[in-house]
Each structure stands twice: as C-alpha cells, then as structure tokens.
Amino acid sequence: MQMPMDTLKLSSFFLSFSVSLTLPLIIVLLTCLCFFKGKAKAKLLPGPRGLPVLGSLLDLASNPHFSLYALSKCYGGLMYLKLGTIPTIIASSQEAATAILKTFDSDFSNRPQTGSAAVDILIYNRSDIAWSPQWPFLRKLCIFHLLTPKCMDKWQEFREEEMALLLTSIFKQRASAVNVGDFVNVFTCNVIGQMTLRMRLFHENNADAEHFRELMNDFLRAAARIRIGDFIPFLERIGLGGSLDEMKSLNKRLDQFLMRKIEEKKRMPLSSEDDGNKDFLQILYQLKSNSASEGEQLSESNIKAILLDMMAAGTDTATRTVEWAMSELIRHPHLMNKVRSEVDAVVGMEERVRESHLPQMKYLEAVVTETLRLHPPTPLMLPHASPDSSREVMGHFIPTNTHVMVNVWAVARDPNVWEKPLEFDPDRFVDNPVHLDGRDFRIIPFGAGRRRCPGYKLGLRMIHFALASFVHAFDWSLPPGEEPQDLDMNEKYELSIHRNVPLNLFAIPRLPTHLYNSSH
Known part of the structure; x- marks a missing residue:
C-alpha cells in the first residue's frame, strides 16, 4: 500500500531537518569534548573556598603577606x-x-584598572608610573632623565x-637614644628633594x-589598608578600612x-639652561610645554603623581631597609664586627665613607642582600592584570579579569630554594652573590x-651608603636594660x-x- 503523497513529503521534510540539526549538534559536542579534555589537562588552580560574599578577606589579617604565605x-x-x-x-x-614575571611577562604586565579607590583618589586618577596606562612612556622618561x-x-x-x-645631627644627640628610621628618612628625603626639586625637604627651621x-x-x-569597598562595592558605605571622604581630604592635603x-x-x-644642570621638575615642565613628547602627552597630574612616587616609594623603601639591616646587626654583634672591620679597612679612620668606597665592601653588600631577602621593602607586588584571554600557567588555567600578585616575602622564604630560610645569614651570599635586578x-x-x-639602583646606592656610614661613624647600642x-x-x-x-x-x-663637622 503506498503512502499518501502529503505524508511522504512530510516524512522527507523531518528527515532532512533532523540531518541538518544533527550535524551542528555533533560539532558542538565535539568542541565541548575537546574543551573539557583540555581543561582536564590544565586544571583550575587550588585555593581556599572562602566565605560567601567575603571570600578569603578574613584570612588576610594585619600582615597580608604572612597570611598568604x-x-x-x-x-x-x-x-x-x-x-x-x-x-x-x-x-x-x-x-x-x-612564570608570571618572566615566561608570561608580556601577558601580565598591565595593572587592573579597578579595585582600588586609594589609587584612584590619592594618585591623581592613576597618573603615576605604577598605575597609569601611559606607564611605558613615564617609566622611560624617569629613567632617561633621572x-x-x-x-x-x-x-x-x-x-x-x-x-x-x-x-x-646624630653626633649632637649622642647623649640620648636616636630613632634610626627617622634619621635615615631625613637623608633619603633630602636626596630625593635635591634630585627632583633641587631643595632639601628637611632642614633646620x-x-x-x-x-x-x-x-x-x-x-x-x-594605600596599604584593606578597604571593604574595594572588594565588595555594595558595602562601600560602611567605610571599613577608610572612607572615600578621608582619602579625598588626604589627597587635598598632599596636593x-x-x-x-x-x-x-x-x-x-x-x-x-644646560639640561645637565636642570633638576627633574624643570625637565618635566619642559616636556609638558611641548604639545607632545614621543607621541605621549605629559599632564600636570602626571608631574604631581611622579613627584609623589619619588617622595613616598623612593624614600620609604630605602629607609626601612637600612632600619632592618641595623636591627639585624644589633641582634648579631659578630656580624656587626665583620661589617665594621671591612669598612674600616677600606676607609680608614681619618675620613668619612664616600660612595667611591662602596664597590670594595663585599661583606656589606652581602648584609644588604640578606636584609632584602628577609625584609623586602615591598612584600606584596602591586597587582598585575590577567590578559583578555585565559592563559595556562604551570598546568593551570588563569581566568580573565583576575588580579595576579607575587608574594615577594614568601618567595624569599621558599624552603625548596633556601637553606635555613628564616635565619639571617649574610655569609650565604659571600661566595654566591645574587643579582638584585630581577x-x-x-x-x-x-x-x-x-x-x-x-x-x-638609586635605592641600593642610598642603602649601601647609609649603612656603611652608620657602621663606620658610630658604635651602636640598645638602651640600658635591653638585650x-x-x-x-x-x-x-x-x-x-x-x-x-x-x-x-x-x-x-x-x-x-672634626669628621662630625659637616663643613669638612
């Protein structure tokens, strides 16, 4: 018995429709299969589950570098x-x-453009070297001219x-204990002030x-506070970690x-008028007066943000490193004696330390290197941004729109790399010096x-010079009763x-x- 013509046409239609539907479906299924097979090889990264809404914020505590370690x-x-x-x-x-800073350096070289009100408000809407989208131009400018x-x-x-x-100044106050960090800070601030503005930021009166x-x-x-509004925007009104009004007030005072x-x-x-005799601020305004420099525009906000970079980061990191180095030498008197013996042998007792003496002080260099290992000035690097498409790093997927941070403090304590990583031991670098240039x-x-x-490089010069000068010029001791x-x-x-x-x-x-008379 033959099928009616209409029924035959209908059956043919459904057959052709099912074939046309099945082929794309097979392609989709094969694509998904390949994707999930790839994902099985490159797994998502392990990590704490965290709490709803808060995630792992409560794990960070007051020293986030230690908590993350x-x-x-x-x-x-x-x-x-x-x-x-x-x-x-x-x-x-x-x-x-x-992997992050070398193998995939070009992929992770940008900064996240969201997630920090402090950066937006305090650093002139991300106008400095660290955060500006113009960072390659600003970085090149600072290196070349300063x-x-x-x-x-x-x-x-x-x-x-x-x-x-x-x-x-220290000699004049020798009858009482001096705050080492404050004195080093005067030195670093005045050095940066001379180089950028040709003026001392600290002086009498x-x-x-x-x-x-x-x-x-x-x-x-x-800048260091963990602000709840940066991580959970709808809780911004709470102001935990610092309110926007407080930061705006601070920005006004800084400005x-x-x-x-x-x-x-x-x-x-x-x-x-010779460029060789101009300070950095003069050079910056000269560049700003041009309509464009190397295809980039330098703004007033850029200039102020760069000055802020120099005055804050450029002084605080060197100050803290010298303070930590002195702390470790006080705790280890035999190491203090080794450093002093070297400095005395190079300089003698009839003149002050000069920068030209520093290359001969190899043990001092080892002390500074070990100080920077145990007490890195910036324990957590500023966040990097993941690229627009996911990357596979160390066999794991790095999703897009992710902040990527390096815990420098933890890297320097990696027990797979360092023997007795928690001990202060400059001798580990005497015969095996390391490069501090990355x-x-x-x-x-x-x-x-x-x-x-x-x-x-400027930071290292100031650190070595200050530490050598302190060790050479004075015997240092704790207040009575302290060991x-x-x-x-x-x-x-x-x-x-x-x-x-x-x-x-x-x-x-x-x-x-007479060597404590600054006129000599």
Missing part, C-alpha cells in the same frame, strides 16, 4: 582565592614568580653632603618637615603640599620583568614592611671629632 603552604606556590568579588592569583614560590648611572653620579656630591649633615613626614605616613597607611613646593621652586633662581628569581625585592622598580636577643622584630605592613616598634639606639662616636 601560610595559605600557600596548604595550596601551593600558585593559588587562587576570591577577595570579596575580586578573583585573585597569588604566586608564592620561585617557580610561580618566574635614573641613568650618569644622572645618579651627577648628584653624588649632594648625597655625600647630606650624609655629612646627618652624621653631625623648616616648618614643613613634620608636616611632610605626617603626610607621607598617612599616605602609606591609606597643597606638592603645589606649594612647585611654587617655591618656580620662585627660585633658574639654573643653567634576573635571579630566588630574591626579587625590586620586582622583575617590565614592571621592575625603575629606581632600584640584643630580645629586640622586637615584629613587622607592620604599610606597603613597605615597617618595624612594629621603632629602632631606638645610642650612637657613640668612633671617629676624630
């Missing part, structure tokens, strides 16, 4: 966690840091004059000195200070790759690692008295 012991050198609504990857081992070896050598005489003035110190301390604390210094500079007699991923106190700190082994070495996180308790020491002069 503790978590990495459970979840590995590369782990994933949610900080509120922000997906975050933490690299805590040499292998993980190498941070080349030739530029740094130009200011050597100023650094030596500042150190002479500092030793004189300077009403701005304490105001400046207060501003910088407030800035560093505000007034910077503008006052800029105006003071404009009223000073102009230096020679090539050796066992220790990266100044970062690595495209985002390495552009001013690390070296009992010295409080607890940390306080403020972008750089501060001592929880300031280091107060007595300074006993050990050089001829």
